[in-house]
Structures are given as C-alpha cells and as structure tokens.
Amino acid sequence: MKIVNRFFDDVCVLDLSIRNDHRGSMRVTFSQSEISRIPVDFQIAEQRIYTIPDAGTFFGIHFQDTAHPQAKLVSVIQGEGIDYVVDLRPDSATFRQWKAVLLNGIAPQAVYIPAGFGHAFLSTKDNTIQLFAVNEQFVDGCMRRIHYLDEDIGLQLPVSNPVLSDADRAAPTLAQIMSR
Numbered sequence: 001m002k003i004v005n006r007f008f009d010d011v012c013v014l015d016l017s018i019r020n021d022h023r024g025s026m027r028v029t030f031s032q033s034e035i036s037r038i039p040v041d042f043q044i045a046e047q048r049i050y051t052i053p054d055a056g057t058f059f060g061i062h063f064q065d066t067a068h069p070q071a072k073l074v075s076v077i078q079g080e081g082i083d084y085v086v087d088l089r090p091d092s093a094t095f096r097q098w099k100a101v102l103l104n105g106i107a108p109q110a111v112y113i114p115a116g117f118g119h120a121f122l123s124t125k126d127n128t129i130q131l132f133a134v135n136e137q138f139v140d141g142c143m144r145r146i147h148y149l150d151e152d153i154g155l156q157l158p159v160s161n162p163v164l165s166d167a168d169r170a171a172p173t174l175a176q177i178m179s180r
Helices: 032-036 174-178
Strands: 002-007 011-015 018-021 024-027 046-052 058-064 072-078 080-087 098-104 109-113 117-123 128-134 143-145
Touching: 058 080, 072 080, 072 098, 072 117, 080 109, 080 128, 098 109, 117 128
Parallel strands: none
Antiparallel strands: 002 011, 011 109, 018 024, 046 128, 058 117, 058 143, 072 109, 072 128, 080 098, 080 117
C-alpha cells in the first residue's frame, strides 16, 4: 500500500498490492501492517460488499454524525465507479468542496476517507462490486444524508437521472442539516 494522491490534507488514494501469474491475480485490499506505515490511523471494524447491477446507480452523500464518526476505505473489485469525497468539516478551508476518484476492478486502488467527510459513489458500469470498510460500527440513527443536488456543494455527476434510493432522493441539504 502506498499513497499515490492526497487531497483535503487527509484523504488518500492508495495503490494496493497485487500479484499476477498464470492462475490469475491476488489483491491485498487491506493490511494493518502496510497501512500503519503510512500516516493513516485505520482499523477495520466492519466491512461490506455492495453489488450494483446497473450503471448510473448512486449512493450518497452519506456520513455518520459527530457522535459516531466513521473513517472509510473504499475500493472496487469489479466494474467501475466514481467515488466522491465531500469536506464536511465546518472549520476547514475546503468546507463543502468535493473531489472525485475513478475506481475500477482492474487498477488496484482504494480511497481512504477520514471521519468528517461525506462519501458518495456512482457506478459507471453494470455489475460493479464495491468493497467498503469502516473503522467504527454503523450506529442506527447516526447516519446522515445530504441531497446530491445541494447547490452549496455542487456535486457533478456524469448522468442526469441516477438510480437513487427513496432516502437519498428525499435527503436534506447541508444547510438544512446544519440549522437543526
């Protein structure tokens, strides 16, 4: 594991170790010893696999509130998608700014997203499989969503009509969340 890109100071794009031979390939998606050698404090508390049958499916913008914040490590093991990271730290100079990283099942990369950032994902190919790890357990009632069309964030998707959950479609804006 090595950092190949860094933005918002703490968000890292990581190259993952891979080995190929005539039988196929083996990818190390997480190694505690490797990640501890780079300046990232992350231990997996929960790991999920998302199977996304259709291109244009959108998840997000999601985050856990400050009572139970989560850092995330996201990669794609099949297909392709755009991983979006939104700075939700009110005291940050980059508050409300976002960056996007293209992840796919061919190039072994992952995005490390520390607590304090929102996360969203758009599948760009059919049959995409995303591997998603968090450093803290999900706490029911602490998960928050921000509407993906929030003008204060200005997220840009390469599709005009993404497949959304009802909860993402009805999500509030960041201003609405902050005024509560």
